Amino acid sequence: MLRNYFKIAWRNLLRNRSYSIINILGLTAGLACFMLIMLYVQDEVGYDSFHEKGDQIYRVGLERIYPGRTRHYAIIPHSYGAAMDEEYAEVEAACRLLYFPNNNTTLQIGEQLYEEEYIMWADSNFFDFFSIPLLLGDPSTCLTEPNQVILTESIAKRYFGDVNPIGKTIRVPQGQNNDLTVSGVCADVPVNSHLKFNILSSSASLPFLNQSNFIGFSAYTYLMLNSNADPLALEAKFDDLVIKHASGPALRQFGMSLEEYMEAGNGYRYFLQPLEGIYLDSNLESEIKPPGSRQRVNFFLLIAILIIGIAAINFMNLATARSAGRAREVGIRKTLGSTRNQIATQFLVEAVIISLSAGILAWGLNYLLLDQFNQLTGKSFEYSSLMTGKYILLLVGAAVATGLLSGIYPAFALSSFKPVQVLRGKFMSTSKGAGLRNALVVFQFGISVFLIISTILIHRQWVFTQNKSLGFDKESLVNLQGAGGLTAQQAETFKKQLRELPGVIAVSGCNSQPGDQYFGMSFIRPGANESTTGSGLIISDEYIECMKMEIVEGRSFSEKFQDSLSILINEAAVSEMGLDNPIGTTVVSPAQFLNPAEGDQLVYTIIGVVRDFHFQSLHHVISPLFLIHNRRSFNNGVDNMITLRLEASATTSTLAQIETMWNRYQPDTPFRYAFMDQDWAQLYEKEMTTRRVSSLFSLIAILIACLGLLALAAFTAERKTKEIGIRKVLGATIPNIIGMLSKDFLKLVIIGIVIASPVAWWVMDQWLQDFAYRIEISWGIFALAAVIAIAIAFTTVSFQSLRAAMANPIQSLRAE
Amino acid sequence: MISLTNIERYYRQGLQKAWVLKDVSLNIEEGEFVSIMGPSGAGKSTLLNIVGMLDSPNSGEYHFFDEPVHKFSEKKRTELHRNYIGFVFQAYHLIDDLTVYENIETPLLYKRVGRSERKALVANMLDRFNMVAKKDLFPHQLSGGQQQVVGVARAIIGKPKLLLADEPTGNLHTSQGDEIMELLSDLHKEGMTIIQVTHSERNSEYGTRIVELVDGFIRKSIEVG
Numbered sequence A: 001m002l003r004n005y006f007k008i009a010w011r012n013l014l015r016n017r018s019y020s021i022i023n024i025l026g027l028t029a030g031l032a033c034f035m036l037i038m039l040y041v042q043d044e045v046g047y048d049s050f051h052e053k054g055d056q057i058y059r060v061g062l063e064r065i066y067p068g069r070t071r072h073y074a075i076i077p078h079s080y081g082a083a084m085d086e087e088y089a090e091v092e093a094a095c096r097l098l099y100f101p102n103n104n105t106t107l108q109i110g111e112q113l114y115e116e117e118y119i120m121w122a123d124s125n126f127f128d129f130f131s132i133p134l135l136l137g138d139p140s141t142c143l144t145e146p147n148q149v150i151l152t153e154s155i156a157k158r159y160f161g162d163v164n165p166i167g168k169t170i171r172v173p174q175g176q177n178n179d180l181t182v183s184g185v186c187a188d189v190p191v192n193s194h195l196k197f198n199i200l201s202s203s204a205s206l207p208f209l210n211q212s213n214f215i216g217f218s219a220y221t222y223l224m225l226n227s228n229a230d231p232l233a234l235e236a237k238f239d240d241l242v243i244k245h246a247s248g249p250a251l252r253q254f255g256m257s258l259e260e261y262m263e264a265g266n267g268y269r270y271f272l273q274p275l276e277g278i279y280l281d282s283n284l285e286s287e288i289k290p291p292g293s294r295q296r297v298n299f300f301l302l303i304a305i306l307i308i309g310i311a312a313i314n315f316m317n318l319a320t321a322r323s324a325g326r327a328r329e330v331g332i333r334k335t336l337g338s339t340r341n342q343i344a345t346q347f348l349v350e351a352v353i354i355s356l357s358a359g360i361l362a363w364g365l366n367y368l369l370l371d372q373f374n375q376l377t378g379k380s381f382e383y384s385s386l387m388t389g390k391y392i393l394l395l396v397g398a399a400v401a402t403g404l405l406s407g408i409y410p411a412f413a414l415s416s417f418k419p420v421q422v423l424r425g426k427f428m429s430t431s432k433g434a435g436l437r438n439a440l441v442v443f444q445f446g447i448s449v450f451l452i453i454s455t456i457l458i459h460r461q462w463v464f465t466q467n468k469s470l471g472f473d474k475e476s477l478v479n480l481q482g483a484g485g486l487t488a489q490q491a492e493t494f495k496k497q498l499r500e501l502p503g504v505i506a507v508s509g510c511n512s513q514p515g516d517q518y519f520g521m522s523f524i525r526p527g528a529n530e531s532t533t534g535s536g537l538i539i540s541d542e543y544i545e546c547m548k549m550e551i552v553e554g555r556s557f558s559e560k561f562q563d564s565l566s567i568l569i570n571e572a573a574v575s576e577m578g579l580d581n582p583i584g585t586t587v588v589s590p591a592q593f594l595n596p597a598e599g600d601q602l603v604y605t606i607i608g609v610v611r612d613f614h615f616q617s618l619h620h621v622i623s624p625l626f627l628i629h630n631r632r633s634f635n636n637g638v639d640n641m642i643t644l645r646l647e648a649s650a651t652t653s654t655l656a657q658i659e660t661m662w663n664r665y666q667p668d669t670p671f672r673y674a675f676m677d678q679d680w681a682q683l684y685e686k687e688m689t690t691r692r693v694s695s696l697f698s699l700i701a702i703l704i705a706c707l708g709l710l711a712l713a714a715f716t717a718e719r720k721t722k723e724i725g726i727r728k729v730l731g732a733t734i735p736n737i738i739g740m741l742s743k744d745f746l747k748l749v750i751i752g753i754v755i756a757s758p759v760a761w762w763v764m765d766q767w768l769q770d771f772a773y774r775i776e777i778s779w780g781i782f783a784l785a786a787v788i789a790i791a792i793a794f795t796t797v798s799f800q801s802l803r804a805a806m807a808n809p810i811q812s813l814r815a816e
Numbered sequence B: 001m002i003s004l005t006n007i008e009r010y011y012r013q014g015l016q017k018a019w020v021l022k023d024v025s026l027n028i029e030e031g032e033f034v035s036i037m038g039p040s041g042a043g044k045s046t047l048l049n050i051v052g053m054l055d056s057p058n059s060g061e062y063h064f065f066d067e068p069v070h071k072f073s074e075k076k077r078t079e080l081h082r083n084y085i086g087f088v089f090q091a092y093h094l095i096d097d098l099t100v101y102e103n104i105e106t107p108l109l110y111k112r113v114g115r116s117e118r119k120a121l122v123a124n125m126l127d128r129f130n131m132v133a134k135k136d137l138f139p140h141q142l143s144g145g146q147q148q149v150v151g152v153a154r155a156i157i158g159k160p161k162l163l164l165a166d167e168p169t170g171n172l173h174t175s176q177g178d179e180i181m182e183l184l185s186d187l188h189k190e191g192m193t194i195i196q197v198t199h200s201e202r203n204s205e206y207g208t209r210i211v212e213l214v215d216g217f218i219r220k221s222i223e224v225g
């Protein structure tokens, strides 16, 4: 019997070739997109799932409340880990990680110099927490002593080749002459982890960790809870811990008791994040790696399901539209003794054959498109990921499920035909399923319009972020990293010589660039009882001019003045400090590097106000910023980073000259430079991926919907051949006929638009909330989407209608 | 074998009832060959469909081998279609996608007849109707007469007790029609009960009884031969 089902299904597919091709093409495209997106989604969702005790591990995050705003940090004061471990029975252990971004270190092995960016410091129980295999070394002692380092496998290979690196020495030429000793080699950190390091050093190497600190944030802190602990109940106890430990330090730091400080609108709320959710659900300040986004994953998942849904709807629509043609067969089979179930099974088998063929083609298509998909999403899937049991199971499952789901209604509808109805003489045409068919077309075009609208909005927001004035000019700016090895005097002459190079307009120094992390700091007016917390930036003379930032009041730093006790603030700081007359206002800061080791706090004077500029992506509101002169920095006039403005016409030869100069001054440090505009674009990589993926897959979804509409239009035109013939004989023009045939479809498309627009508005409004600076959703966008959808649908339908309308009526009438 | 008592069948047309069969009572014994005759629209097909359990009367009783058909479940009817009743249609109604061989084989699939037995039975049937050379052709490659021969073969391969034929020769030339009538006549001689609907006096004479239906009434029922 089954054989028979297959045989008949196969014949049917062959006989209705164009119908089968449309179905298979649509489903293939749908399944191929679905599977690619699922690869992406599985990868994103699977971050950090490899840790054996992952379900017991939580990271402690900090919600830092300032008067008027709140910030969330991934790092917390470094003494809390031990305190929590000690205080709470349910905490089995705590592990801290420390990482200082933009802090490249030059390492020396033999005569060879290496520049290393991803160095992390970890407590000795790191390998109890995180399931990164330790390949060489003793897990109980490899992170206990100062200056021990563990290399990842590939770094070990790079530094030492095939020699066993254990016990080898790595010199740090610019450091305090501490040689590092290799104590272990671990596997490379998997890409799908929120962790990232090439070298893991012992936390014992950082002396400042020995001093108690419950105020300043520095350490990623992970807790291992026992298996029946309730993380929510634990979280609730943290407030008491803050009062217990932070009261004393607060009094010293802020000059007031913690209670007063909190009454003034400040607060520390610590919370727990499950390890496996950190990558997708956590988007705090100072994350180790740019985090993913659950929202984006869900959005992609939605697109994947919608695409497959659209393809499945094509299938259902074509199947029911063709039902009249198969009604007779159903009738005959019933008179021959077939049950309804047998007939339904027959149709389901047909549907599953179609969807499985599509599945096989989709697999091939994934194979062909994997590279492009990697480029599109920035992932690096291997071909082997198309062979895993999981993938194949999902593909087959999705194909069969699509086949069954899209086949079940037609099977149900077709098998319900009564022989007496369909076998009376010539079979009559039936309108069975027309209502549902219309509803599904509405749904399909609703989805298409939804996707068009969201694509337009994502694109507009993207253009907006790219074109929004940042408050500085990011074009033609070059940053040289790793300048910290120069003394203040060397740096001055180096900068002077750079300035003389042809093609260089301005040269200045700073400790960080917009888009990277700025450190946090606070200032308070003497006598005021509220300090203002914001970010700090250390800059040299000429930085403001070099960046083309704007001074709205006062002046910028200048070598003509002794500016070591001057600061600049941005407009946000002016308003948060409530200053009517900022210039000349004096302030003090508790930050250690701004004060002498002993004695009273130094008094700083505000000499200028900088127009608010974006030092974070447009996801973030501009917050208070304090710009401090580099003569007052901990480096005493040393710049971490040198920023140059080049002429727009500057060429690679300018860069080559800069490099030559660099090598003369810093032979020990590799020359590393980056263009500001490129770094800035990196901040939007996420959005860029979202934009590319959503526009591409929306386009595919719309194409599949059109494919279905094309087939339905063809079917309608075919069924109305005789009517068209008669009307033409009666004098209808070709436009009349096209109008008649297109009208019904356009009605459906318009209903789809009306339903989809508010849904799209709501969803995209949610999406835009993620941006502190965003476009308005205007009605024009909906109008544009409507026009696009109608134009696409009309073109599709009239293509078929035109053919039908142009046919010679004599022909079509004789055929009857 | 078949006993119809006071069968009524009407269709609703708005509020009105359009009567097709009014108070039809008819008994048919095993081995009879009945020809139903009457003008177009008289309700002949409707009557045949009711007898064939494809349609149900609005009222009246129908006993098939003394069992009450009006109380049969859908499953029971399907069971009877498989094992007791064969149909031949005016428009042949072969399945377009199946070859001659497969069309004839289909009822056996529903009867769950084993593979080898199926082969033997179909081969027998092809042989009997001289269709061996045509077994791999599709219906549209055959003449009307040949299609109807396949239709008859398909109807009787399951060895039904009752063969129902609704104007089996209506679409055929006289000579082709005669051939089909000879076939039916042979089947009747082998003991099959047959009910046919026909317009032709000539064809009706192959049967043992003629039932004349006019406006939903049986006007007369006469034995022939």
Ligand SMILES: Nc1ncnc2c1ncn2[C@@H]1O[C@H](COP(=O)(O)OP(=O)(O)O)[C@@H](O)[C@H]1O
Residues within 6 Å of the ligand: B011, B018, B020, B039, B040, B041, B042, B043, B044, B045, B046, B047
């Ligand atoms: N499904 C139906 N709905 C309404 N009227 C029907 C239906 N089927 C048959 N009829 C009517 O019943 C009458 C008898 O039909 P039928 O039994 O096919 O006649 P015959 O076969 O004798 O020509 C006709 O008038 C026909 O129009």
Ligand SMILES: [Mg+2]
Residues within 6 Å of the ligand: B044, B045, B046
């Ligand atoms: Mg009739």
